[in-house]
Amino acid sequence: MxxxxxxxxxxxxxxxxxxxxxxxxxxxxxxxxxxxxxxxxxxxxxxxxxxxxxxxxxxxxxxxxxxxxxxALPLKLYPALVNAVMLAVFAASLVFPPTAVERIARLTEPDLPAHAVAYTRRVTWVWCGFFVINGALALATAFWATDRVWAVYNGLVAYLMMAIVFAVEWLVRQRVKAAHAHD
Known part of the structure; x- marks a missing residue:
């Protein structure tokens, strides 16, 4: 259930x-x-x-x-709220480790080497930046954009941007892993 x-x-x-x-x-x-x-x-x-x-x-x-x-404005503020909460979770994990990304990484690789822990910390910073930018855009579209622009941004563009961040991070991670394969 x-x-x-x-x-x-x-x-x-x-x-x-x-x-x-x-x-x-x-x-x-x-x-x-x-x-x-x-x-x-x-x-x-x-x-x-x-x-x-x-x-x-x-x-x-x-x-x-x-x-x-x-x-409708309070309804349109929900995506900004979600980004604020995600930012709070990821930023808090930078102050009180392990970071959010490290916790996720340890689900599949429990014994992360030190360089991987450092890498997950940098990725957590990247996600914090993403949530700041995405949250600001979600807020701006709620207040100043048409309903259509708000829906397209928050229902499509934001997800595409998130997918791009995931994809770029995955590519960078492969290079980092390859560079440390001999360790």
Whole structure:
């Protein structure tokens, strides 16, 4: 059941900008807030980690504001909230190691050598930069762009940018591994 909740949360999160865009103009924002509430509840049920519970509370706050004021802006702020939470998670891991990227790397390679730990720290910094830029763009599109631009950026461009960062990092990692293969 836990995997189903997580899978549903991921699917809804990925589809969120498109669903909101398609529903704007057809439904009042207060009714679209239900989707954000579902995301918040799924997130809260899928974790015991305080940061994700805070994220769920933030999503519920946005949904509450959308309901109270019947305004779409709080709904459009959700992608910026997600980036802020991810930035907080990755930045906190730089202060309180192991870094987020090191934890992920250790899932497949538990005995990381020292150079790999240093590399994962640099990659964590890269992701922090990504979340700052992506979050700023998500915020800008929520406040100053049309609904269509907001949906295209947050539902497509942001995912493409994330895929590019993943791909470039994978290529760099292969070179780093090759350079240290003789160690």
């Amino acid at each position: 836990g995997r189903l909740r997580v899978g549903l949360f991921i699917a809804l999160s990925l589809a969120y900008p498109l669903v909101v865009y398609l529903a704007l103009g057809r439904f009042e924002p207060r009714w679209l807030a239900v989707l954000l509430c579902v995301l918040a509840v799924l997130r809260a049920l899928s974790t015991r980690q305080p940061v994700w519970l805070v994220a769920a509370a933030g999503a519920l706050l946005l949904a509450g504001l959308a309901t109270l004021f019947n305004d």
